Amino acid sequence: MPELPEVEVVRRGLxxxxxxxxxxxxxxxxxxxxxxxxxxxxDFVGRLIGRTVTGASRRGKYMWLELDGxxxxxxxxxxxxxxxxxxxxxxLVAEAAVPDEKHLxxxxxxxxxxxxxxxxxxxxxxxxxxxxxxxxTGGGLLPGPIxxxxxxxxxxxxxxxxxxxxxxxxxxxxxxxxxxxTVVSGIGNIYADEALWLARLHPLRPTAALTRAQxxxxxxxxxxxxxxxxxxxxxxxxxxxxxxxGASGYFDRSLxxxxxxxxxxxxxxxxxxxxxxxxxxxxxxxxCQPRPxxxxxxAGAR
Numbered sequence: 001m002p003e004l005p006e007v008e009v010v011r012r013g014l015x016x017x018x019x020x021x022x023x024x025x026x027x028x029x030x031x032x033x034x035x036x037x038x039x040x041x042x043d044f045v046g047r048l049i050g051r052t053v054t055g056a057s058r059r060g061k062y063m064w065l066e067l068d069g070x071x072x073x074x075x076x077x078x079x080x081x082x083x084x085x086x087x088x089x090x091x092l093v094a095e096a097a098v099p100d101e102k103h104l105x106x107x108x109x110x111x112x113x114x115x116x117x118x119x120x121x122x123x124x125x126x127x128x129x130x131x132x133x134x135x136x137t138g139g140g141l142l143p144g145p146i147x148x149x150x151x152x153x154x155x156x157x158x159x160x161x162x163x164x165x166x167x168x169x170x171x172x173x174x175x176x177x178x179x180x181x182t183v184v185s186g187i188g189n190i191y192a193d194e195a196l197w198l199a200r201l202h203p204l205r206p207t208a209a210l211t212r213a214q215x216x217x218x219x220x221x222x223x224x225x226x227x228x229x230x231x232x233x234x235x236x237x238x239x240x241x242x243x244x245x246g247a248s249g250y251f252d253r254s255l256x257x258x259x260x261x262x263x264x265x266x267x268x269x270x271x272x273x274x275x276x277x278x279x280x281x282x283x284x285x286x287x288c289q290p291r292p293x294x295x296x297x298x299a300g301a302r
Contacts, residue, residue, distance in 0.1 A: 004186030005229035015056035017093045025109040033105035037129035060152045060185025082143040089126030152186030153223040164215035175203035195222035197257035257283040
């Protein structure tokens, strides 16, 4: 699933091509693409025609297009098109003359007859829906379904100390806490492994045993690695991870831990280890990231 850098690359592309453009026509080519819009595809289309895109926003791994109130009737506003990319969703900007993609699910045409916006999704795990913007837990206005999402490390208003405190309160394993989007958003499996490698911390380290300094170190490392990935256009392992022009990112060439099983650690030369984790995998250096020891329980305390 795309993580913060990949979503931010797409968001920037949408902001460059869609702002201040009025939606003239919307075609839903597959009903699963709007299944999260509870009122159905006709309502989805009806709420978008005549609306102008006023913003392209993101928090963590989620992005949305903000809308004005439309040309007719009183100004309403406060709506947004929330996009879930899922495992294979793509937001592509293309000229009308470009042939349709095989897995085209939703098409947006605009009043200026300029490039279209196409939502393409091979596996149909993603989708789009329209929601009111509401006050979010972490501050600001977000589409209702993601109002619980915390700020991410690249957000100017991100509170590092508050996030560290939230992780230490979770009483779980460190990597699980990093993936908890209600504590800190935007960090997924790839960048959690990369941040933990940079911080020399094992994914299974108990958060209750995490010092404040270690918490700051791993979140600073996450910010560092995601900024580097953003500069490389994100991490693309196949043709499904692309920006709005269809170009792939190349940060996969710079990964130190994720996907590097049996390759030598770039710090110490020890082969990278892969372990199962939450139906996925964790990649660590056994030497740089020693596994935490289990605490012994006294027989008399049982």
